[in-house]
Amino acid sequence: MSDLIKLDVQGMSCNHCVATVQQALAAVPGVEEVVEVVLQPGSATVRGSAKPESLIAAVQQAGYQASVSRARENNS
Numbered sequence: 533m534s535d536l537i538k539l540d541v542q543g544m545s546c547n548h549c550v551a552t553v554q555q556a557l558a559a560v561p562g563v564e565e566v567v568e569v570v571l572q573p574g575s576a577t578v579r580g581s582a583k584p585e586s587l588i589a590a591v592q593q594a595g596y597q598a599s600v601s602r603a604r605e606n607n608s
């Protein structure tokens with residue numbers, strides 16, 4: 533019942549940024565797991581039922597830019 537949501541993330545420049553984005557995404561209601569945050573090229577994948585807009589807002593609050601790469605993806 534959980535979806536993978538992939539975001540393009542811009543503005544990350546080091547592993548500290550990756551950790552910051554990871555923490556921001558993990559704190560969003562509905563996120564079950566932050567699957568991965570990739571520095572280069574910037575992307576983030578989370579599993580859960582969180583709204584993409586909520587994920588984007590969390591990334592923006594952390595100081596980075598995000599957009600939905602693929603809203604929903606089923607590759608289980």
Ligand SMILES: [Cu+2]
Pocket residue numbers: 544545546547548549550
């Ligand atoms: Cu950094």
